[in-house]
Amino acid sequence: MTNIVKDLQERNHLVRWGILIGLTFFSLATLFILAIDFKILRDPDIIQDHHFRILLFILVIYFTIYATSGFIRSLARYLNNRYLARFTALPKLSCYQESCTRNYFPNKPYDHIVILLHGFTASPQEFQFLIKHLEANQIPYLSPNIIGFGISSTHLLSLAHRHDWYRTAIEQYDLASSLANKVSIVGHSMGGILATFVAMHRPLHHLILSGPGLYSAPGDLKYKRLLALPIISQLYIKIVPYLPKPIRKGRRTTSDTLDQTHTSTMFQYLAIPIHCVKEVFSAQNDVDIQQAQFNQLSIIYGQHDLTVDMNKLFKQLDNQDIPYQKANFENSAHNVLEDYDKDPCCQYIIHTLMETTPSKKAPATSKAATDG
Template sequence: MNLDIYNQDIRLIDPICSPVFKVNGKRGVLLIHGFTGSPHDMAYVAERLFSEGFTVSVPRLPGHGTNHKDFLNSTWRDWVRRSIDAYLDLTNFCDEINVVGLSMGALLATVVTSSFKAKKLVLAAPAFKVTDWRLKFTPLMSLFVQYREKEPPVFDDPSLNKLAQEYWNKVFIKPAAQLYKLQKIAIKSLEKVESSTLVIVTQKDNTVPLSVLDVIREHLKSEFKTVVLEKSAHPVTNDVEKELVAEKIVEFLSN
């Protein structure tokens, strides 16, 4: 096997990006992170659920949490396959399984739930609709450019700075085209979802508009509950209201 593609920039996955699997009873929860994210974004909610008696699984999606070259070589099929595998792994430990997804993870959670009939579904800042109108043009744009550089955010945490240098200092065109394909598939999958559903959105989301609720109402046949946050930015499971988000998810999945 030729491992030359794994150059010196690829090291062991940082601990904050490592997948989580913690067994604590027969009620399971699969938590799926978003586009350019990592299990770190779901860690707080997962730990809270674990403390409440749930077995939790937070997979690391292919291409995420390593480097941008991995990301450029991953596709929506890879992300769906990993999500399905993680769901099936949980069936070996749990009698019931719930699925929680953030942003693109909510799209994956919808696809999984529509196929396997999870007991409950939580869609956090679900990317069925995004504010960036250029997304629909990415399949064409990706034929000419894979990404463009931008100024990365700066963090006190070295692990987050490493992720920023690999993922958050670029506008990814090629992976965004994969996200666009997944978005269309997930919207169709909504029509097959029969599980009780909780949708969490935030007024300060610059990525997913509140009008995403209209998309869900149009395509989801069953009723759903909604939580509208006031202070959080897009990554609601890992932002200033993460305690409230965790509380709402625990309450929804426990009842």
């Protein structure tokens, strides 16, 4: 009780301490300017422009506001962190056990639910063709917007942390598992990273990864190395906060697909906050597919993918003796779910999801070279 009273008392002093610091800073800076005015500005041989004094006062006002707000932010962070320290922290989700989303359903109305996790800069629209197949086969699904994506601006995305994405994915799993006996995830690109993260912490029935972004394409590794440098990366992000989404070699648009007929209607951001690019690279380092829990792992990819390094993923799976099945679609690139092979790809996913007992070898599909 004593600690709570102390916290509340310090909370009441939050703004007044900030204002006091600001006034103190302003007073000291004003005295400094008056000293300069007395010793320098009055000497015509040094400075004769009276605008210099005005400029100094403007700078003082600016830095006073900056110092006041910065102090209040720091004090607020200190107060919150000290109070929240009494709760059970979940660092990987940036939240606390006591504050997690809760769901309760007395009965599980479904046997199987599928979660669809979309890729970087995209939205649930990415699954528009797969959704039609799921609904036609009456397979229940959840397709959330990952935090920062699919909204009218990139402001939230420029602030989002990868732990926010993890939390969204975990909460979707917990909701699905309270409604169904079995939960599967289809994750595309960055969604494949999130799906793998979920599988590291929750058991999955089917883990289906479409062009998973577990390993960046070789051409992107220089950016990953740059953004891994603590001080340099922060400076770079401050100077260049946004970059245009790249157009891959041989592509006419920012979409890494061979079929360009509907790329103009794909929801995506053409300018990307570099902060969130750094978060994606960090997420790659966080996940380890060897720790994933699943009954069956399926990898789907396009033969002409230029966005991720599929060979490195297959090499890791083989070296670690992780059982999986894969489907290589020969007439598609990165997003096979929206490319020329979208129909056979969707059929492959439906066939996999509807398997009662996961098999070791995948069935062959049209327009795809499938091997296990």
